[in-house]
Amino acid sequence: MDPQVQNLTATLTPKGAATRDRIVAGAAAEIRDRGVTLTTLDDIRARTNTSKSQLFHYFPGGKEQLLLAVAQHEAQQVLADQQPHLGALNSWAAWQRWRDAVVDRYRRQGQSCPLSMLMSEIGRTTPGAQAVTTTLMRQWHDEIADGIRNMQAQAKISARVDAGASSAALLAGIQGGVGILLATGDLSYLEHALDVGIEALRTAQ
Template identity: 45%
Template sequence: MERVLTAKGAATRQRIVEGAALLVRDRGVANVGLDDICASTATSKSQLFHYFPDGKADLMLAVVRYEAEQVITDQLPQLADLTTWRKWQAWRRRVIQIYDAQRAACPLRALTTQLGTADPATREVVDGLTDTWAAYLAAGVQALKDAGEIDPRIDVQKTANSILAAVTGGATLLQSTNRLSYLEDALTEALDNMRRPRNQYVAGGG
């Protein structure tokens, strides 16, 4: 059973998690020790173990959950309202802005590279993030389909998955090459592909 923290306790715990997340993004989990986290967050070892009884493993799982939340939160409110083509374009601009600003200091990179996904608990969080992200995108594709803006024969889930793959793949290449064009081109192409079936459908008269 999780302990119920006071407002002050919750704020302290959150400060530790956020401080640890920044260190992991910068150095990688293997190069971040408890002493580093304590120094960075002005926290004593006794405080740290009070909130994270299992030490680093416990804290790193909290960091994983925090970073997964950040990936989605950074895209809101645009991600939750993909109901028109104009709003899809606003979301595209937001995504590019986010990853251009973050570059290597990216929550997604921290999850997939720095923290790794070999641990079952981490994998569960990353899977949950992927499912949540894809669900938002699928809702947006369905909204365009219902509005008649894209071909009614389009596969909503496959389209959402391809857009998600464009973002994550483009972001990964951005982080490894420092070239934003990979993300810009991949996401633009994925969104354009979503609309192409309608043009062919109308032109063919079928």
């Protein structure tokens, strides 16, 4: 999390945190409906029934800070959409359910990716944007790696498999498939990346 955002949220009361979360969720919904460039702070205030002073209380940095919070929200949604399967990769049936959840998520999303649009608006190379992406990838990678270790503990995946490297390769395949989906609308690359990656884990010696 961006240090500025982390410092602000750490000082909020439970009621204040709930209000901030409501504003972020409303802003995310507005951006999904209208797009980043067409969404104004007035649109967000109207959607969330928030006064101007209240909005700037929670986001003193204005729209840029709010967009960063929305990007964090969307990044966490990527992981939430894969649960409970991503957190319970303890059988091959569970891996298949996770695979199907990932494919279904991106099938529903299609070629319009809120997180990508937000990152383009914020600037992918800014520290805040990089922190959002780094946190998302680390959490996603670690959950896949935990799943591999769970299967190794049951002797369902070879102990020779490097859980960290294998989860990185599988995640890279997913991201590549998603990139092709966004560029072409073709979901099959993502499906193949998951299927081949999981099959490699099953057959590793």
